[in-house]
Each structure stands twice: as C-alpha cells, then as structure tokens.
Amino acid sequence: QCIGPSMLPTFNIRGDILVTERLSVKLGKIRVGDVVMARSPSDPRMVVCKRILGLEGDTITVASDKGGSTKFYHLQIPKGHVWLQGDNFHKSRDSREYGPVPSALLQGRVFYRIWPPQGWGFVGRIPSQSV
Amino acid sequence: MLWKSLSDVAGRGAAIVQCVCFMDVFSNHVLQIQQCIGPSMLPTFNIRGDILVTERLSVKLGKIRVGDVVMARSPSDPRMVVCKRILGLEGDTITVFYHLQIPKGHVWLQGDNFHKSRDSREYGPVPSALLQGRVFYRIWPPQGWGFVGRIPSQSV
Numbered sequence: 001q002c003i004g005p006s007m008l009p010t011f012n013i014r015g016d017i018l019v020t021e022r023l024s025v026k027l028g029k030i031r032v033g034d035v036v037m038a039r040s041p042s043d044p045r046m047v048v049c050k051r052i053l054g055l056e057g058d059t060i061t062v063a064s065d066k067g068g069s070t071k072f073y074h075l076q077i078p079k080g081h082v083w084l085q086g087d088n089f090h091k092s093r094d095s096r097e098y099g100p101v102p103s104a105l106l107q108g109r110v111f112y113r114i115w116p117p118q119g120w121g122f123v124g125r126i127p128s129q130s131v
Numbered sequence: 132m133l134w135k136s137l138s139d140v141a142g143r144g145a146a147i148v149q150c151v152c153f154m155d156v157f158s159n160h161v162l163q164i165q166q167c168i169g170p171s172m173l174p175t176f177n178i179r180g181d182i183l184v185t186e187r188l189s190v191k192l193g194k195i196r197v198g199d200v201v202m203a204r205s206p207s208d209p210r211m212v213v214c215k216r217i218l219g220l221e222g223d224t225i226t227v228f229y230h231l232q233i234p235k236g237h238v239w240l241q242g243d244n245f246h247k248s249r250d251s252r253e254y255g256p257v258p259s260a261l262l263q264g265r266v267f268y269r270i271w272p273p274q275g276w277g278f279v280g281r282i283p284s285q286s287v
Contacts, residue, residue, distance in 0.1 A: 028209070039260035042236040044193070078254075080207040098234075104204035105260055 002037075002049035002110070006086030006093065010035070010127045011049070017115035018049075018123065020108035030055070030082070030103075033125025035110040038084060041098045047107065050094050051127070054083035056103070062096060063089075075100075082106070087127040160187050163264060165202055167214035171242030171249065172200070174286035175279075176214070182271035183214075183279065185264035195220070195238070195259075198281025200266040203240060206254045212263065215240035215250050216283070221259070227252055238262070243283040 003015040011018075020037050024030055032052055040046040054060040059076045060083055077083055081100035086092025095101060113119045158164075168180040176183075185202050189195055197217055205211040219225040219239035224232045233239055237256035242248025251257060269275045 039258070040236065041258035041260065042234070044236055044258065044260035044262075078207070080205065080209055102204070102206035102209065102258065102261060104206065104209035105258060106209075 005091045006088050007035070007049055007051075008088040008091075009129060010087045010123075011113075012116065012119075016113055016119060018110045019112040019114060020110050022108045024109040025103075025106045028103075030106065030109060031125065032058070035123050036084070037107045037110060038101060039105045039107065041101055041105065048084070048094075049110065050084035050086050050092070052082050053085045053095075054100075056081055058083075064096060080104070160191075162186050164270070165212070165214075165264075165266075167202075167266070170247045171244050172214055172216075173244040173247075175200070175243045175283045176269075177272070177275075177286070181269055181275060183266045184268040184270060185266050187264045189265040190259075190262045193259075195262065195265060196281065197223070200279050201240070202263045202266060203257060204261045204263065206257055206261065207249075213240070213250075214266065215242050215248070218251075219256075231256075236260070 001015045001017050002011045005013050030036065030052060032055060034052050035049065036052055037047050037049050040048045054077045056077050056079050059074055061072055061074055064071050077100045080103055082103050083095045084101050085094045085096065110123050113121060113123055163185050164182060165185055166180045166182050167176050170178050195201065195217060197220060199217050200214065201217055202212050202214050205213045217238050218241045219233045221233050221235050221237055224230055225239050233256045236259055238259050239251045240257050241250045241252065266279050268278055
C-alpha cells in the first residue's frame with residue numbers, strides 16, 4: 001500500500017493498493033519513470049513509494065523552490081545510486097532532501113494498482129491523472 | 132505399484148522442498164554463513180577469505196553498536212556485499228580528516244585496514260537499511276575459530 005501525499009495525483013493520500021514485482025530490481029532492469037518501493041535512507045524501518053527520475057551516471061536538473069524563488073541545479077548521480085522523487089512536487093520528501101539513493105535500497109517496481117476500483121490498471125512511467 | 136513409488140518420490144520431494152525453504156528462511160532471518168575476501172579488514176580477517184557466521188537479528192532489531200563488524204550491501208554496487216566495521220551510528224560526530232555528523236538513519240563503515248579499504252571515507256555515511264547482518268563468529272581458518280569482537284584483532 002502506498003499512503004501519503006507524495007505521489008499525488010498518481011496515487012491517493014488515503015492509500016492505494018499496488019502490486020510490485022521484485023524481478024526488475026534484482027536483475028537491474030529499472031528504467032527512468034518507473035515507480036518503485038524502496039527502504040528510506042533516513043529511516044531503515046520505513047518503505048517509501050517514489051518515481052525514479054534518474055539512474056547512475058545520469059545528469060539530472062533539480063528544481064528547488066526553497067526560499068520563495070525557484071532555483072535549478074545540476075547533479076550527476078553516482079555509481080550504484082538512483083534519484084527518487086515523488087510526483088507531488090511540493091509535498092514529497094525524496095532525493096531532493098536526502099540525495100541520491102543507493103540502488104540496493106530498492107525493493108520492487110510498482111506495476112499495477114488494484115485499489116481504488118476506479119484506478120485498476122497498469123502503473124506507467126509518467127505521472128497519471130488523479131482517480 | 133507405480134502409484135506407490137510416485138507417492139514416495141512426491142513425499143521425498145516435498146520433504147526436500149520443506150528443508151530448502153526452512154534453510155532459506157533461517158539464513159535470511161537468523162544466521163548465515165558468509166565469506167569475507169580482500170585486504171580491507173586486515174589484520175582482523177585474511178585476504179584470501181575467512182568464513183564467518185553472521186546473525187540477522189541485531190540488524191533487524193536495530194541493536195547494532197559501534198565496533199560491530201557487519202555485512203552490508205555496497206552503496207556503489209548493489210550486487211556486492213561488503214564486510215566492514217561500524218565506527219559511528221546516526222547522530223554521532225566522527226573525525227576522519229574532518230569532523231562529520233552522521234545523518235539520521237545512517238552509519239559509518241570503515242575497514243580495519245586503514246590504507247586499503249574502500250568504505251565510508253569514499254562513499255560517505257551508509258543508510259542503515261543496507262546493513263544485512265552482524266558478524267559474530269569466525270569458522271575458517273581453523274586457527275581463527277572464535278568470536279569476532281568489537282575491536283580489530285591480531286592477524287591469524
């Protein structure tokens with residue numbers, strides 16, 4: 001289950017029930033845009049649900065709106081790491097806060113939603129409309 | 132006749148599957164035997180590889196202390212498991228060549244071999260979720276039988 005505001009509008013605050021597959025992570029076949037479940041780097045007992053916006057070696061541009069103005073900075077993702085970010089730009093604690101995440105923390109790739117019923121279907125590599 | 136021997140085979144097959152499942156669960160959640168190869172833990176562990184017993188419970192319960200030797204997934208290569216000593220826990224301030232406070236949810240891993248170890252001095256504090264188990268006993272080489280303590284030991 002993925003609860004919380006960080007993946008709006010793709011997933012709901014109250015919690016969507018998802019099916020994750022473990023093979024992609026184990027085989028290293030994760031792509032940019034995949035939604036994954038990962039252990040949080042700041043709390044080892046917590047599992048978070050975020051989207052992969054960059055893989056090792058990629059240079060990504062991060063938008064940060066701290067202090068009122070929007071700043072952009074570039075970052076190269078180190079070897080063995082990925083960049084996790086929630087679909088909800090304003091309310092998500094993710095790599096913008098704790099930096100690139102070691103890929104070994106990834107647990108599985110979210111590929112199907114089974115709850116709420118009107119949200120049945122595959123989870124794609126771009127953020128979707130709210131349900 | 133045929134039916135009886137088929138059910139014998141099925142019975143044995145089921146027993147083997149149960150055994151394998153039990154061993155898998157046991158080694159992932161209780162005790163595991165692993166090897167630690169390489170120069171990074173000299174003089175405590177040998178280059179050619181020592182065989183160690185790791186226990187999983189301390190990590191799962193969060194009861195890891197400074198000085199423990201742990202197995203962890205490498206932050207720079209998710210397929211690699213490394214064997215290092217914990218020199219700092221979250222919130223601790225450690226001194227490397229500079230002072231550094233270890234962020235929440237992280238630990239500082241360092242090999243006993245100061246000069247030849249790729250560890251947190253290279254990849255920074257490591258998220259505790261990468262820790263797999265605590266090394267507590269060595270079973271190979273035979274002259275090295277015994278508990279693995281919280282300070283580096285003499286070479287064997």
